[in-house]
Amino acid sequence: MAGRLAGKVALISGGARGQGEAEARLFSKEGAQVVLGDILIEAGQKVAADIAAQGGQATFVKLDVTQEADWQQAVATAVRTYGKLDILVNNAGIFRTEGVEATSRELWDQVVAVNQTGVWLGMKYAVPALRKAGGGSIINISSGAGIIGSGFAAAYHGTKGAVRLLSKTAAIEYAKEGIRINSVHPGVVDTEMIRGTLNQEGMHAIIGAHPLGRMGTVEDIAYGVLYLASDEASFVTGAELVIDGGYTAQ
Numbered sequence: 263m264a265g266r267l268a269g270k271v272a273l274i275s276g277g278a279r280g281q282g283e284a285e286a287r288l289f290s291k292e293g294a295q296v297v298l299g300d301i302l303i304e305a306g307q308k309v310a311a312d313i314a315a316q317g318g319q320a321t322f323v324k325l326d327v328t329q330e331a332d333w334q335q336a337v338a339t340a341v342r343t344y345g346k347l348d349i350l351v352n353n354a355g356i357f358r359t360e361g362v363e364a365t366s367r368e369l370w371d372q373v374v375a376v377n378q379t380g381v382w383l384g385m386k387y388a389v390p391a392l393r394k395a396g397g398g399s400i401i402n403i404s405s406g407a408g409i410i411g412s413g414f415a416a417a418y419h420g421t422k423g424a425v426r427l428l429s430k431t432a433a434i435e436y437a438k439e440g441i442r443i444n445s446v447h448p449g450v451v452d453t454e455m456i457r458g459t460l461n462q463e464g465m466h467a468i469i470g471a472h473p474l475g476r477m478g479t480v481e482d483i484a485y486g487v488l489y490l491a492s493d494e495a496s497f498v499t500g501a502e503l504v505i506d507g508g509y510t511a512q
């Protein structure tokens with residue numbers, strides 16, 4: 263199959279909806295074989311079936327990114343089904359708005375487990391497969407919230423900042439093996455994550471905070487992730503790709 267990812271095998275966490283779903287669909291259009299993992303089993307299976315119905319190759323695996331055994335299973339599924347693994351997108355994430363004092367220990371641990379530990383585990387278990395494939399690309403989805411603060415969402419900011427630097431140090435660790443690792447920093451993107459959190463007024467305020475005057479779309483982010491996943495980015499590692507309509511430029 264032709265395309266910017268022809269011959270590549272990709273694993274995408276949080277692929278059942280939102281940005282992960284868009285990345286799975288775009289990667290497939292660009293020639294990749296895709297394994298998508300999520301805790302939303304029905305939705306994930308439907309995305310994989312849709313991709314297959316359109317002539318692509320996609321497999322869903324149940325993946326809770328906080329669970330080591332799930333990661334091992336997901337990587338093994340990619341290798342067993344498609345013969346190798348070239349690309350990992352650590353996309354799964356959760357958003358909580360609480361500030362420092364309003365954050366309970368339980369909430370803190372949950373956000374860290376998914377957004378931060380989940381990214382580390384993904385890299386830990388994907389790297390051996392990427393190494394076997396002769397190199398590869400890991401894209402860790404951070405956020406504008408990993409670059410600047412906001413005065414709320416303490417655990418979210420903390421974890422997204424951690425993803426930014428974890429990506430850079432891992433990029434250095436694995437550069438000699440041809441494994442590139444970059445972080446992506448979306449502005450506010452129109453997905454259920456945001457729709458479930460903001461009222462109409464909050465939406466308007468958020469849109470106004472983006473110099474380009476709108477929220478991002480899932481495709482806006484997916485095209486950036488596609489670039490980093492592809493060989494077009496073969497000299498790009500340890501970088502942070504900001505896709506935020508100018509939000510963090512202010």
Ligand code: NAD
Nearest residue numbers: 276279280281301326327353354355405448450451453455
């Ligand atoms: P979303 O809520 O639509 O999608 C997140 C996906 O992750 C869902 O399918 C969910 O089921 C999955 N997920 C949650 N916990 C999981 C777990 N433990 N294991 C596996 N999967 C799990 O949100 P989205 O906007 O598509 O978010 C994708 C990524 O982009 C996240 O990392 C998010 O933090 C980041 N991000 C989002 C925005 C935004 O405004 N939407 C902005 C910046 C960064």
